[in-house]
Amino acid sequence: MKQRKYPVEIIKQVVGIDISKDTLVAGYGTLSINQEQKITPAKTFDNNLSGFRELISFTKKNKGTLTAPLYFVMEATGVYYENLAYFLTEKHLKVIVVLPNKTKNFSKTLDIKSKTDKLDAQMITQFGLERQMQPWQVPSPLMKALKALTREYNSIKRMAAQVKNQIHAKEYSYEPLKESLKRSKATLSVFQKQLKEIEKQLKELVQNDSDLNDRINKIDKIEGVGFMTVVSIVAETNGFALIENTKQLTSYAGLDVVHNESGLKKHKTTISKKGNRFLRQAVYMPALSACKHNQRLKHTYIRLVIKKNIKKIAIVAVARKLLVLIYTIFKKNVDYVPNYIPA
Template sequence: MPAAAAAPLKYVVGIDIAKDTFVACFGRIEASQQLRFGKQATFANTPAGFAALLAWAAKQQGAAAPVWFVVEATGVYYEALAYYLADQQQALSVLLPNKVKHFAQSTEQKSKTDQLDARLLCRLGLERALPAWQPPTPALRRLRALARERQSLKRQGARLKSQRHAFAHCYQPDARTLERLAAHQDLIEAQLRAVDQDLAALLDAEPELARRLAHLASVPGIGPATAIVVVAETNGFALIENERQLASYAGLDVVQRQSGLAARAARISRRGNVHLRQA
């Protein structure tokens, strides 16, 4: 008579996500620490695809055991799925890209495909005890949207200022063009003032958030604008466990490449959150 299958300690669904679709890999870990990987499937990155993912994952389960979903925080494409799973009361871990990269380096995996990345995330979730993702509060989501809009307007304003200065000092500049550039610059400045007013109103309505920002801004070298970006992009530091992880998430960690006698100068990785790095 065949032996009964060992009861799993937990199930994990590793998810490699892109703009339009995502690949899911289902796996389990048994009491013997044996890892077993099951089927993989591709779903649309839409609400219908999210519902299909849950139905598919439920069919893969045998004995009762906790189910965890593991996804990498790449861009914004993971957000809709993460919020959906949180709303459905599913256990979810959202991992920073550098954490996944370091785990991948510890394995023998050399190739990189969507299917292999989903399996890697599944394996990471099976082997490690990962923190549960805490969705940002509506106030933090609003803060992040306003902070990103402000950064974008500041970049546009700086480029337009340089463009206007250069055009004004060229030979016989066209007066109508100068007027349009000036009007465009006035519009950006008006939008910046509107964003700052919305930020002030948000902080008036959220005194605890305002207190945390003021506390961070009290650190020498950190102004109010920088504090807003740091808190917004780290989900109130929920994604960050220590200062090294913060530097890595911002892409400010130092990397060095050396092979034999050839050595390159150390530089920052620039692989993290661009909004945080530009704060």
């Protein structure tokens, strides 16, 4: 194979990867000592083991004999990046996982008028070449177990809620089949037993780590927030490892506000919902409870309902404040002060 020639010293190499459920789109770029960038056209691979191996071959072909530091940069898009990140880390390659809001803000500074997966991959590559970033921290066995168990718990909880609704509908229907109702109740009983088992396992895991247990117990004192809420949020953020500030946190949860204005037109303001849906779901129901039992958040809720006349906007605002409060207590390892909400 003919090797590429680089007359100017290369000081950095980046493979920028745009990841979706089924595919990886990767671009390769170099940065010279003169700050000159070169980025190849992006190539698409399957998001599976075969595709990962093809990505390595693609990288080796572009890399040639270069010895400059090589980084694989990707966004923390739901769960779809995880298998690739673990695969590359196990091969002792440098992996950087960034929150989507960072690349989104970076893309706004570029003169890119279209949006495709291949353009996004090249944008991520350029982002990696220009920015200094912290390597991805592989979740500890404890954090990995907490994430798996909390997701299993929340999945079973949703199924249990569906079965409860089915039982309610059957009980109030005309002459329901007794056998069908019996089976539904038996199914619900199984789900409830599994939920208790998972919660018990989670508590045992947390109690074995004194520092984590202490932090979670402090957060557990917030009105409307329970153990499962706290452990779910901690697990989904890997103990807030990638989070540097509250703005990043709300963006990662998809609770950041999106304004839609153009000229004199002002459209409906929404939340992005582009973050981690598990994190967003974990804080939503506790927010409903906090609106009733936490006096400061209750005041916020009532004020926004009066101002906006839309309850959902008020609940989302409370969810955002609640998430920030949990983050602050966990990171600073301080006691919860009732009714205090950081700005």
